[in-house]
Amino acid sequence: MKKSKVITILLAFVIITSCREYKIDKVTLDNPAQPNIIFYLADDQDVYDYGCYGNEKVHTTAVDRLAQEGLLFTNAFTGQAICAPSRSQLFTGKYPLKNGCFANHTATRPTMESVTDHMKKLGYEVVLAGKSHVKPSNVYQWDSEWQPVPKENVPRDYIPLDSIENYLKNKTKPFCMFITSKYPHGKYFEVDNPKAEDIKFYPFNEDKKTDPEYVKSKAGYYRSIKEDNTQLERVLNLVDTYLSNNTLFIYSADHGVSGKFTVKDIGLKVPLVMRWPKVIKAGTVSDQLVHYTDILPTFLDIAGGKAMPDMDGKSFLPILQGKDVEINEYVYGVRTNQNILNSEIFPSRMIRNKKYKYIRNFNSLEVVENNLTGKTYVDYFIKRGANKFKNEPFEELYDIQNDPFEQHNLANDEELKSVKDTLSKKMFIWMNSQGDILNKIAGNMPIITPSGNKGFKLDQDTPTRQIADSLKNTLQKEDYTIIEHW
Incomplete structure (x- = not known):
């Protein structure tokens, strides 16, 4: 085989091999x-x-x-x-x-x-x-x-x-x-x-x-x-x-x-x-x-x-x-208040386009009773999270173009019900695609924690928050949704 032909074949092999995953245009x-x-x-x-x-x-x-x-x-x-x-x-x-x-x-x-x-x-x-x-x-x-x-x-x-x-x-x-x-x-x-x-x-x-x-x-x-x-x-x-x-x-x-x-x-x-x-x-x-x-x-x-x-x-x-x-067409947002210094149970999700923005606060005081488990200490911390953010409603809807600083919640505006329902539906489709730990089911209010002792737990003091002695170490391993890779 001629030397030039061998070089051409080798070069083609290198290009094909290096581009199996990344298509070079x-x-x-x-x-x-x-x-x-x-x-x-x-x-x-x-x-x-x-x-x-x-x-x-x-x-x-x-x-x-x-x-x-x-x-x-x-x-x-x-x-x-x-x-x-x-x-x-x-x-x-x-x-x-x-x-x-x-x-x-x-x-x-x-x-x-x-x-x-x-x-x-x-x-x-x-x-x-x-x-x-x-x-x-x-x-x-x-x-x-x-x-x-x-x-x-x-x-x-x-x-x-x-x-x-x-x-x-x-x-x-x-x-x-x-x-x-x-x-x-x-x-x-x-x-x-x-x-x-x-x-x-x-x-x-x-x-x-x-x-x-x-x-x-x-x-x-x-x-x-x-x-x-x-x-x-x-x-x-x-x-x-x-x-x-x-x-x-x-x-x-x-x-x-x-x-x-x-x-x-x-x-x-x-x-x-x-x-x-x-x-x-x-x-x-x-x-x-x-x-x-x-x-x-x-x-x-x-x-x-x-x-x-x-x-x-x-x-x-x-x-x-x-x-x-x-x-x-849409962008999305996540709120996780656990594993921060002032940890509380108050997760939120958001969907937004150029015109409207929808927020759902899953542990709002409006719906907290639906999130309770019957376990005394678990329910205490779920209620505490809801009360910490008692002024944040279950649903929020904003006309971002006319209200960019989100001052006027339109979630109860009947004329915008179809807008809210569409955004809510699309948000849950996205959440499902992400493998979200939250869903529409009542009582699904997971307490998340890393495996081992790597994070801020709800029943422990942090540098900025003190827990009453009577509440310390009251949450058991089975009460948590443990995130192993943390």
């Missing part, structure tokens, strides 16, 4: 230069607290610059307003219930494949620089991982700028880097003589303008946002110094702090700004519904692969290329 073969991807993630920052999202009183010049140079999304969401579950979606393309991390400080299912698996198969190095908050290590196998760096006279550690710069200087192949800041998450800066007029208030917090402690905290939060802006500016300078225009740069924050642990938009709606010179038109805006589960499928599409069939997300690369196309 014609666009990638015509343009083999895969872009570098950098995702900068802030921590606990409301979408309403950016200049480019309408807050003129906060200092976010670096994000505002990215918006001017790229694309700003006005309808971007996470599926859960809490750190670990939110991040797990970015890295797996799956909602928290499906990937397993639906309570804070818990792990993704050990059988999951993450961004590290998928992008490495396409020839990328995958790097984490900063806060992790995801586990287990067999799911998240970073090529390089650099911890946050302590810094004097600031309340939080800094991102590892030196390691980032050294990597950008010496990179040898396409990479996907997540730069994960600890700002502006509290503890916040101390601000002398804070003034309410220096804070922008909204319908959800305008009643706190005269609360000095709230104003002080908010001023410190603004100062922490400014500190993160300094970090982001330095990163952008490094990117512009060492990388070509074939670099997609993304900014977001994992969820809103004002709606943390809820399924309200002040928790689930996130900032999302992208810059990609020569691909994204500068100064553009998209109101299409996009979601954190869409991030990984989009990365795969950009890199020349395809999303896996079991991923919840879809690629929105066409939007980056200037096409105004629908990606999602």
Whole structure:
């Protein structure tokens, strides 16, 4: 056999073998230069607290610059307003219930494949620089991982700028880097003589303008946002110094702090700004519904692969290329109040399109009697959860276009009954597809806990909540729904 023919056969074999799982399309073969991807993630920052999202009183010049140079999304969401579950979606393309991390400080299912698996198969190095908050290590196998760096006279550690710069200087192949800041998450800066007029208030917090402690905290939060802006500016300078225009740069924050642990938009709606010179038109805006589960499928599409069939997300690369196309008709949200410091039994689920939003609070005081089990201590904790959130009704329906801050519950409006029923039906179909632990059956109010002693249990003290001695150790193993992979 001629040497040239042997080489051709071997080359064909390599291509076929390497593409069994990831179909490389014609666009990638015509343009083999895969872009570098950098995702900068802030921590606990409301979408309403950016200049480019309408807050003129906060200092976010670096994000505002990215918006001017790229694309700003006005309808971007996470599926859960809490750190670990939110991040797990970015890295797996799956909602928290499906990937397993639906309570804070818990792990993704050990059988999951993450961004590290998928992008490495396409020839990328995958790097984490900063806060992790995801586990287990067999799911998240970073090529390089650099911890946050302590810094004097600031309340939080800094991102590892030196390691980032050294990597950008010496990179040898396409990479996907997540730069994960600890700002502006509290503890916040101390601000002398804070003034309410220096804070922008909204319908959800305008009643706190005269609360000095709230104003002080908010001023410190603004100062922490400014500190993160300094970090982001330095990163952008490094990117512009060492990388070509074939670099997609993304900014977001994992969820809103004002709606943390809820399924309200002040928790689930996130900032999302992208810059990609020569691909994204500068100064553009998209109101299409996009979601954190869409991030990984989009990365795969950009890199020349395809999303896996079991991923919840879809690629929105066409939007980056200037096409105004629908990606999602609906997005969904999850609330899990257990395994946090102030643990209570009060799970919620949400479905939303561009016009309406439906919420069901499964342990609302209205329906708590239907959730009782006949077990004294179990029922005590179920009732306690309902009473803790006694002002939250069983059902909520909002006209998001006319009531973006969800101030007027329309769940009992007869004219919108068909809207509510449709959304409710679709939400339960989605819940079933996710393997949700909740359903429509009365009495199904699971008490979740990790196996072993890894989480916050309802009948134990936490650093912020004290349990009466008479209630300690009253819940038995058989009372719990144990999540083994935690």
